[in-house]
Amino acid sequence: EVQLVESGGGLVQPGGSLTLSCSASGFTFNTYPMHWVRQAPGQGLEYVSAINGNGVSTVYADSVKDRFIISRDNSKNTLYLHLSSLRPEDTAVYYCVKGHQWAKYGMDVWGQGTTVTVSS
Amino acid sequence: QTVVTQEPSFSVSPGGTVTLTCGLSSGSVSTSFYPSWYQQTPGHAPRTLIYTTNTRSSGVPDRFSGSILGNKAALTITGAQADDESDYYCVLYMSSGISVFGGGTKLTVL
Numbered sequence: 001e002v003q004l005v006e007s008g009g010g011l012v013q014p015g016g017s018l019t020l021s022c023s024a025s026g027f028t029f030n031t032y033p034m035h036w037v038r039q040a041p042g043q044g045l046e047y048v049s050a051i052n053g054n055g056v057s058t059v060y061a062d063s064v065k066d067r068f069i070i071s072r073d074n075s076k077n078t079l080y081l082h083l084s085s086l087r088p089e090d091t092a093v094y095y096c097v098k099g100h101q102w103a104k105y106g107m108d109v110w111g112q113g114t115t116v117t118v119s120s
Numbered sequence: 121q122t123v124v125t126q127e128p129s130f131s132v133s134p135g136g137t138v139t140l141t142c143g144l145s146s147g148s149v150s151t152s153f154y155p156s157w158y159q160q161t162p163g164h165a166p167r168t169l170i171y172t173t174n175t176r177s178s179g180v181p182d183r184f185s186g187s188i189l190g191n192k193a194a195l196t197i198t199g200a201q202a203d204d205e206s207d208y209y210c211v212l213y214m215s216s217g218i219s220v221f222g223g224g225t226k227l228t229v230l
Contacts, residue, residue: 037166037221044224045158045166045209059217062121095165104213106156106171113165 002026002109004096009114016086020114022079022096030054030074033099035107036081038092038116048094049081050103059103064090086118122146124212126222132200132229140225141192142210148191153212155193157186160207160224169208170195197227205229 008020022034036048049060049070058070069082079096093113100108123145132138142155149155157170168177170186173193183198193212197204210222 035219044207045160045221047211047219047221050219061218100171104154104217104219106154106168106211106213106219107158108168108171108177110165110167 002098004098004109004111006094006096006111006114009094009116011117011119012086013120014087014118016118017082017084018086018116020081020083020094020096020116022081022111024077024079024096024098027098029072029077032101032108033103034070034072034079035097035099035103036070036079037095037097037107037110038090039095039113040089040092043092046092050099051079052103083116086116088118090116091118092116122214122220124210124220124222126208126210126225128223129226129228132197132204132227134200134202134229136200137196137198138200138227139189139194139196140208140210140227141189141194142212142222143192144212149188149193149212151188153193153214155186155188156211157184157193157195158209158211160209161205162207166209200229202229 005023035050067085095113096111097107098109125143158166160166174186209224
């Protein structure tokens with residue numbers, strides 16, 4: 001069974017940094033793209049970033065480009081999202097999502113999410 | 121910037137059929153956008169229903185189906201049940217390599 005467990009969320013001040021982790025199990029991690037999706041309180045889902053299986057190719061939404069960095073450690077079956085220069089509008093639940101064979105095919109299995117709150 | 125459009129809300133009677141759509145603020149949706157659909161109930165993580173236009177995700181009942189209708193992607197629910205009452209989101213893959221969510225449709229079953 002595919003399992004995705006996010007961690008690392010919390011309260012951070014504007015301008016601060018945070019790194020989210022997603023521990024994956026139940027599938028061959030290095031053969032699938034992975035995604036991050038977020039949801040601000042009371043709002044819809046927003047696509048954040050994706051990374052391919054070998055970690056070479058990444059994409060970012062314009063709203064987070066140059067502030068967030070997605071990465072993965074295939075030896076640890078773990079996905080990361082480093083958030084920096086955080087703004088109050090980055091406050092959201094961040095979901096780690098396993099992709100299908102190709103990132104363009106969309107998202108497959110979702111984690112339960114970790115909450116990031118940006119506030120002074 | 122291209123916006124992915126969805127009906128803000130929709131209602132369906134129990135046992136009825138409803139079709140939700142996913143369009144573009146400029147242009148038409150085709151299979152090249154690899155449309156996918158997700159269901160979310162309040163307080164829960166989303167669940168994948170459909171990917172690559174019409175492929176059902178594992179465990180999704182066949183009363184959920186995806187298609188292209190005219191210039192939009194569509195999600196059809198036949199024989200609607202009370203627990204289908206949820207928010208439904210579509211995603212389109214853009215030529216830039218980034219995926220974009222629609223604003224979501226709140227489906228009421230009553």
